[in-house]
Amino acid sequence: MIRVESLSKCYDTGRGKVRAVRDMDFEVERGEFFTLLGPSGCGKSTTLRCVAGLERPESGRIYIGDDLVFCGETRLFVPPNKRNIGMVFQSYAIWPHMTVFDNVAYPLRVSKKRFSRKEIRDKVEEALLMVRLGGLFERPATQLSGGQQQRLALARAITREPNILLLDEPLSNLDAKLREEMRIELRDLVRRLGITTLYVTHDQIEALAMSDRIAVMSEGVLQQLDRPAQLYNSPKNKFVASFLGAANLFSGEVELDSAGGARGTVNTELGHLICHLPEGMKNKDRVIVSARPEKIGIFQEKPPEGENLIRGNLQSIVFLGDSTDCRVGVKDLSVRVKTVSTGSLKEGDSIYIQLDPRICTIIPID
Ligand SMILES: Nc1ncnc2c1ncn2[C@@H]1O[C@H](COP(=O)(O)OP(=O)(O)OP(=O)(O)O)[C@@H](O)[C@H]1O
Ligand SMILES: [Mg+2]
Numbered sequence: 001m002i003r004v005e006s007l008s009k010c011y012d013t014g015r016g017k018v019r020a021v022r023d024m025d026f027e028v029e030r031g032e033f034f035t036l037l038g039p040s041g042c043g044k045s046t047t048l049r050c051v052a053g054l055e056r057p058e059s060g061r062i063y064i065g066d067d068l069v070f071c072g073e074t075r076l077f078v079p080p081n082k083r084n085i086g087m088v089f090q091s092y093a094i095w096p097h098m099t100v101f102d103n104v105a106y107p108l109r110v111s112k113k114r115f116s117r118k119e120i121r122d123k124v125e126e127a128l129l130m131v132r133l134g135g136l137f138e139r140p141a142t143q144l145s146g147g148q149q150q151r152l153a154l155a156r157a158i159t160r161e162p163n164i165l166l167l168d169e170p171l172s173n174l175d176a177k178l179r180e181e182m183r184i185e186l187r188d189l190v191r192r193l194g195i196t197t198l199y200v201t202h203d204q205i206e207a208l209a210m211s212d213r214i215a216v217m218s219e220g221v222l223q224q225l226d227r228p229a230q231l232y233n234s235p236k237n238k239f240v241a242s243f244l245g246a247a248n249l250f251s252g253e254v255e256l257d258s259a260g261g262a263r264g265t266v267n268t269e270l271g272h273l274i275c276h277l278p279e280g281m282k283n284k285d286r287v288i289v290s291a292r293p294e295k296i297g298i299f300q301e302k303p304p305e306g307e308n309l310i311r312g313n314l315q316s317i318v319f320l321g322d323s324t325d326c327r328v329g330v331k332d333l334s335v336r337v338k339t340v341s342t343g344s345l346k347e348g349d350s351i352y353i354q355l356d357p358r359i360c361t362i363i364p365i366d
Helices: 044-052 100-109 117-130 146-159 176-193 204-210 228-233 238-243
Strands: 002-012 017-028 033-037 059-064 067-071 086-088 164-168 196-201 213-218 221-226 248-256 263-268 271-276 286-291 297-299 309-319 324-330 333-339 350-354 361-364
Touching (some): 033 204, 044 196, 100 146, 117 176, 146 164, 176 204, 196 204, 204 228, 213 238, 221 238, 238 286, 248 271, 248 333, 263 286
Parallel strands (some): 086 164, 164 196
Antiparallel strands (some): 002 059, 059 067, 213 221, 248 263, 248 286, 263 271, 286 361, 309 350, 324 333
16 A cells, blocks of 8 residues: 655755665555654654655655655656645644634545535544544634644544555653553554554554554664564564563573574573574574563572573562562673562562573574
8 A cells, every 4th residue: 555665865954964764665555554663863754754745755666555656766756735645743733723623624624525514523523532622622723732732633634534644653742541542542443444554653562552563663774574563572683672662682602402403502691591593593603682571580489490590689679550670680780570579579689580481582693
């Protein structure tokens, strides 16, 4: 539905060029919820704006549906109003001289497709209820808070039921609770309407919760494109492992099992860790072992058996409500462990942690 090939975009800042997007390749399927995720400044908005036609890339090709809308070689450039897409910008624009209701109804009133008054009323009401602006229909749009304006912009984009929706951090101004509720509702709504959505966020939880697939970016470059669980469980590089949720990363050297097979040891600064190795590993290959804090076991007494049990010192305990964050000192390293119950553990205790081989992900160092 949206295909981006070898897309590159530079900005001339007067003090040299910023290479905002470098050689991006991805394809969003029909009806898919696809997210560009990465830290601030990594080129997410730029990519989205290139798809919308608000930026002119240096090179590459962009297809929307079957139409080629940008081509670097032939300098083809289809203007934004001919690309048939709905968009909510990071700095959202609403029409200040209209009420909340009219802001959402306006695109329907001027649409080529004719809607009856009742149809318009129903669609606008549904959208405004979804974004929790049900009681504010007649309020002038300027008399809304930042978060309410953002929700209004979202309702306006959705009521037109575009085939393609581009959303740039549409929930960023909402409080944590509302954001969590709207994540699910927004995703369900676009799914129900069959809208293909290209979504931008720097919030990894939001990306994991909403997306069919996620493209993780860093410094204008695509790092990994995968389904949420795959990205989380099998990050391809150090950046993805540490950006998506917290990860403990230990570098080390591979030592293959003399009996052969997929198991081997990685000699890390933490100790010798038994791991499942990916195919093609050789002795002395340098790798990183990644272990998620919530998957590491923590014990007061040494369990009678188990692999990769390591003795440590409980440096700190931070209570977070639904979980507890522990820092465990092992040699001069600090290992992060997240647990639901700490029992009678206290700071300064001598304890054991376990990195079961099944929770150790191997990341090759290129
Ligand atoms: N109009 C512009 N002129 C010059 N440089 C720009 C312009 N817009 C963006 N940039 C630069 O391009 C890079 C990518 O910016 P972009 O807005 O795409 O990042 P982003 O991933 O959306 O970040 P954020 O999460 O902060 O919104 C940044 O280094 C930014 O400073
Ligand atoms: Mg942005």
